[in-house]
Amino acid sequence: MTTNTADTADIEAAVLALKEPSSLEIRPRYEGSNICTWIGFKHVNYLVEEAVLNHLRQAGIAPGTVYETYGLCTDIVDIDTRILHAFHIDDTAIAEVKPHRKAKDGELVLAVTLHVRRETLLKAVTSTVRVQLRLDPRGGGELPVPAALAPFAVDRLGAVPGWTPEPVEVDLAADDLVKELTAGRNAYAWKFRIPYWYCHFTERQQMSGYLRLMEEAKDRLVADRGVSIKTLLDEQNWIPVVPHSRITVLDEARMEEDLYVVLTVESVFKGFTYDSRMDTYVVRDGQLVQTATGRITHGYAVIENRRDWSLVSFDDRMNAALEGRSA
Incomplete structure (x- = not known):
């Protein structure tokens, strides 16, 4: 597999697509319903994580693909979550993800909001998530890291x-x-x-x-x-x-x-x-x-x-x- 203009253009387009908001409907995992039907904070954070991964996939930077192709590991390195309303096991979370307003150039920092349907649509969770792409030398990637992804790539x-x-x-x-x-x-x-x-x-x-x-x-x-x-x-x-x-x-x-x-x-x-x-x-x-x-x-x-x-x-x-x- 060799680098070509189309590959480079696809990655550049994907990085631009990260700036567009994404959405996802997802249910909490049954494992997180530990007390009555309420979902614990850990599994609320798992919903946030899934929303972030979906955002990357929708943009065209799927974690599996960037690892297998470029040797880049998608890692959440900071997650700051506030829970405003509790989720129950049968709820559907409506997730919205967009770049955080305080993100600097070369940073992949995302703002995640989860809503839940009650009598009205309630804002249930807000979270700020920082993502890094960790270069893994084990096995190596098929291609060198594209210039468009390089600002997000780290050795540690x-x-x-x-x-x-x-x-x-x-x-x-x-x-x-x-x-x-x-x-x-x-x-x-x-x-x-x-x-x-x-x-x-x-x-x-x-x-x-x-x-x-x-x-x-x-x-x-x-x-x-x-x-x-x-x-x-x-x-x-x-x-x-x-x-x-x-x-x-x-x-x-x-x-x-x-x-x-x-x-x-x-x-x-x-x-x-x-x-x-x-x-x-x-x-x-x-x-x-x-x-x-x-x-x-x-x-x-x-x-x-x-x-x-x-x-x-x-x-x-x-x-x-x-x-x-x-x-």
Whole structure:
């Protein structure tokens, strides 16, 4: 297969087409209906991801094609999502994707809006998504990267341009490093071996893997403090809700590396919601390397019936757990 004018023209046209809005109707996956029929934040982000992939396909830059042809891996490296209305399992999301108004030249930053049909069409989700095309030398592409795609292509994933971590030398056992990462913080941490099913394009952890860890981090923290999700469900009919989440990839994390996940409770807002920060690290060549950071806002709702819920204020037990003290 050789480069020709038609190939170049097609890619140039596809990049121009990215500037046009796209739309998609999609249902949430059944897996995401964890409590009654409501869809959790992770699967809402999966809807956003599918809308972005559809936008690329409609433009003519399908992830499979650009990988097989040019060796470019399509990666979401930053996803910032606000949930305004809950999705239910039988809902249809009407997704609209367009370039973000603050995107600079050479950046692939998209604004995603999801609507849901109720009595009227409601804006349910807004999200900002940054995409990078990571050049994969494994196997090589059939063609060199076209000039039109070159501004989006990177040799290493990282959503923050120019970000370089301060090297931190470490010489600690895993348990000691977990203690070190939480020392003096209102935090919980654990070590996680990255499996292949958290990765894509052969070896790098993908955004959905970080979303899974963010969900697990909350579950682990509240269980550790005596207010597990099942405990509050059984005793108070409370469930967690998430109005906002964001994850930013800072560096790559690789299959079978040990990832250290730290969730830090940062603030409680008027006794109704609390903000946590998730940071992930690997130890590479004797140094601690941060691979991602993120934030998530949680509240609690009481289940009123199989369809409805309402936000509740934290009680003394929950406030004590979030502050890391005894009730």
